[in-house]
Amino acid sequence: MKRILLIEDDLSLINGLSFAVKKQGYELDIARTIYEADTAWTDGKYDLVILDVSLPDGSGFNICKKIRQTSKVPIIFLTAADEETDIIMGLDIGGDDYITKPFKLAVFMSRINALLRRSNNFIQTDSELYSNSIWIQLLKGEVYKNDVQLELTAGEYKLLRLFMENPNMVLSPEQILSRLWDCSENYVDSNTLTVYIRRLRTKIEDDPSDPKRIITVRRMGYKWNSAG
Numbered sequence: 001m002k003r004i005l006l007i008e009d010d011l012s013l014i015n016g017l018s019f020a021v022k023k024q025g026y027e028l029d030i031a032r033t034i035y036e037a038d039t040a041w042t043d044g045k046y047d048l049v050i051l052d053v054s055l056p057d058g059s060g061f062n063i064c065k066k067i068r069q070t071s072k073v074p075i076i077f078l079t080a081a082d083e084e085t086d087i088i089m090g091l092d093i094g095g096d097d098y099i100t101k102p103f104k105l106a107v108f109m110s111r112i113n114a115l116l117r118r119s120n121n122f123i124q125t126d127s128e129l130y131s132n133s134i135w136i137q138l139l140k141g142e143v144y145k146n147d148v149q150l151e152l153t154a155g156e157y158k159l160l161r162l163f164m165e166n167p168n169m170v171l172s173p174e175q176i177l178s179r180l181w182d183c184s185e186n187y188v189d190s191n192t193l194t195v196y197i198r199r200l201r202t203k204i205e206d207d208p209s210d211p212k213r214i215i216t217v218r219r220m221g222y223k224w225n226s227a228g
Contacts (some may be wrong), residue, residue, distance in 0.1 A: 001025065001026065001027050002025075002026045002027070002047040002048065002116055003026070003027040003028075003029070003044070003045065003046050003047050003048075004021060004026050004027065004028050004029070004046060004047065004048045004049070004050060004112070005028075005029050005030075005031065005037070005040055005041065005044065005046045005048070005049045005050070006018075006021070006028055006029070006030050006031070006050045007030075007031045007032075007036075007037045007049065007050065007051045007052055007055070007060065007063060008030070008032065008050070008052045008078065009032045009033065009052065009055055009056055010052075013101075014030055014032075016105065017050070017105075017108075018030070020105055020108075020109055021109075021112070024109060024112075024113070026112075029044060029046075032055075032056070033055055033056055033057045034055055034057045034058045034060075034062065034063060035057060037055075037063050038063075038066075041063075041066075041067065046073055047073065047074075047116060047119065048073065048074050048075075048076070048112065048115060048116055048119075049067065049073055049074070049075045049076070050075075050076045050078050050112075051063060051064060051075055051076065051077055051078065051095075052077075052078055052079050053077060053079035053080075053081045053086065053090070054079065054080070054081065060077065060079070061089060061090065061093060064077075064090070064093050064094055064095060065093050065094070067094070068093065068094035068154060072141075073119075074096045074097075074115040074116070074118075074119050075094060075095050075096055075097075076095070076096065076097040076098075076099060076111065076112070076115065077090045077095045077097065077098045077099065078099050078101070078103075078108075079098075079099075079100060079101065080100065080101045081100070082100040088155075088192065088195075091154075091155050092153045092154060092155040092156075093153065093154055094154035095154075096115055097111055097115060099111065127139050129161070129164045129165065131164050131167055131224065131226045132212075132213050132224075132225060132226055132227065133145060133146050134160070134164065134204055134213065135147075136160070136161060136164060138161075141157065143157065143160065145203075145204055150203050150204065151203075152200070152203060153199075155180075155196055156196060156199060156200045156203070158180050159176070159180060159196050159197070159200055160200060160204065162176065162179060162180060163214060163222070163223075163224035164224055166223075166224065167224050167225075167226035168223060168224065168225065168226055169223055169224075170217050170220050170221050170222070170223045171221050171222055171223065172220060172221040173193050173221055173222075175221070176193060176221070176222070177193060197214060197222065200214065201213075201214055212225060213225055
């Protein structure tokens with residue numbers, strides 16, 4: 001049975017989500033503060049975390065960062081903070097989805113089921129990727145260029161890994177967005193992807209203005225050039 005941690009302080013929302021989640025056959029633990037969340041995370045093993053941004057004793061973003069230091073568990077942000085900067089930050093630090101209040105419960109449960117299926121079906125056949133002088137240690141989540149470790153955000157890491165797992169294959173913006181994030185296209189669109197591509201190029205390319213690793217294929221998308 002899948003086990004979910006809900007970090008939320010709104011009692012009415014907690015009651016509604018508890019009923020829906022348990023009806024689906026999932027176990028649910030609830031934390032209403034960062035302190036309770038820290039205790040629950042330390043003591044328990046979870047398959048999914050649902051996380052509010054605004055909590056009585058701090059920001060849910062800090063919880064996400066802490067979880068990502070040790071775990072790749074799927075994380076859904078569930079929050080009233082619908083500013084674009086908040087959404088990008090949530091995804092950048094490791095969130096897998098970002099749902100803003102108010103929301104439709106049926107859609108929310110579909111997102112939960114999709115994330116759990118994706119996590120359950122993921123099979124890691126290799127422990128590392130190497131291509132064009134870029135090396136990813138998958139178990140550690142570390143990236144190196146010419147043996148020098150790179151500092152990537154969670155969003156940049158996901159994007160680079162997707163490219164390197166599909167070498168020399170043209171990926172459309174729609175394919176990339178759908179495979180990296182479950183968010184509505186209202187929140188994560190091709191403009192957001194362009195920002196990620198540009199930032200990633202500044203870290204992995206010898207000359208970001210003349211990229212040799214992430215290649216733009218006009219009117220089609222992007223591809224990873226595996227040739228050295």
